[in-house]
Amino acid sequence: PKEIGELKSNLQGPLASIAKDVSAIQQDIVVMKQDIKEIRSRLGEAEHRISGLEGVMAEVKPQIQNLMRKKLIDLEGRSRRSNIRIFGIEEGTEQGQKDLVPLIQDMIKEIMPAGASQRMELERAHRVLIPKPAAGQHPRVVTVKFLRFREKDEVLNFARNSKKVQWHDMDIEIYLDLPREVVEERRSFADVRQLCREKNYRIGFRYPAILRI
Template identity: 30%
Template sequence: MEIRDFRKDTKKQLNDIKSEMISVNQKIAEAEVRIEKMEDRVQNLEQVLNKVIKVVHQQENKLLDHEGRSRRENLRIYNVPEGAEGSSMMDFVEKLLWDTLEINPTAELDIEGAHQALAPRPAGDRQDKPRSIIVKFLRYKVKEEILRRAWEKKKVFLNGRLIYFDQDYPPAVLQRRKEYAEAKRVLKQKNIRFHTPFPAKLRVFYEDGTRLYQTAEEATMDMKDRGLPVSVIIPKESLAEQLSQGRFIL
């Protein structure tokens, strides 16, 4: 009797286990189907995001080019002390250009406007880092002539203070150009001639030929290979690369 009851209980337990296994297998199968569908959706979303990222990148480049063109007639003057302009920025800039670049006072500079960069006025220990002055000319050729004279002089002083002239680059271009600071520092130390074509490239005149770098990462890597004591800049991952590695976060 006891053996019969034991067998009956065992059979019931096995049947229960079997039923549970069947239920679990069904749930696993359903989960696998849902996961497969989800993976398909994720893959489709990644493809769409990649296309969106490419379109956004193209639009950013177009906007950057448009902004750069809108600044063609502008130049920036750096390191002029705050308040040096007095009551008229236009009159101050004209006199500064005539005096420091030895331009004929009768020459028509055709300055349309001049103002300090839109940033908070430096205070305290930041007084030594004055805001730049943006000068807009009516004619692009006049601006280019001003820059040519400034660059030919190499060092321009205003009341004993070194000032600098440069193109008025969009902020995004200016940031990319700043990334070459380490490379330019080493090139200057080694007396290797270079210049930085628009928008943010670096042309270096080596003894064995000229190299044009498209990015600071490319420049520092090649300079390192040439034996120059430069710190290699690690490229930043693009959104597309982050997405492919599964690290893209919205």
């Protein structure tokens, strides 16, 4: 009995320490459970927010893409503000020259009325970069960039106000150089424009494709 008593006495200290450690572990487990519960709650809130943002982005994305598309078209249009496109200059008129600036300068000087700017300065002039057409097909368009915007407008206004422009027995047409998307949008008014012409209404466009009557 004495030995058993001593054994119990010796075990009381370690057992008390173990009980204390177990109690601390239990408290830690309670705290961890609370933390896990809070983390799960926050994850749920985050998932809900992400889901909401994805929904908003799905709605806004087409609008952003459309806005960016319009901005790019506008920038392209601005880069072409000093350009014109000339239709009807027969293939071979340039006699093999790649730089058409001298040829176009001569053409403009000859077709423009007295009092127009003389020897307008051009930055460049070239045919569109497509294969040369076969004999009998329409010649490639010539794109011209003026050094001065005012001179471009002078030529363009002359062409608009002329019923017919001829140069060396060629029927010449001169238009503003526009982005493809703007041209297609303006073509959608073809029926309205035809009706206006039949009624002798003067029509025009405000950039990019706003019809004016």
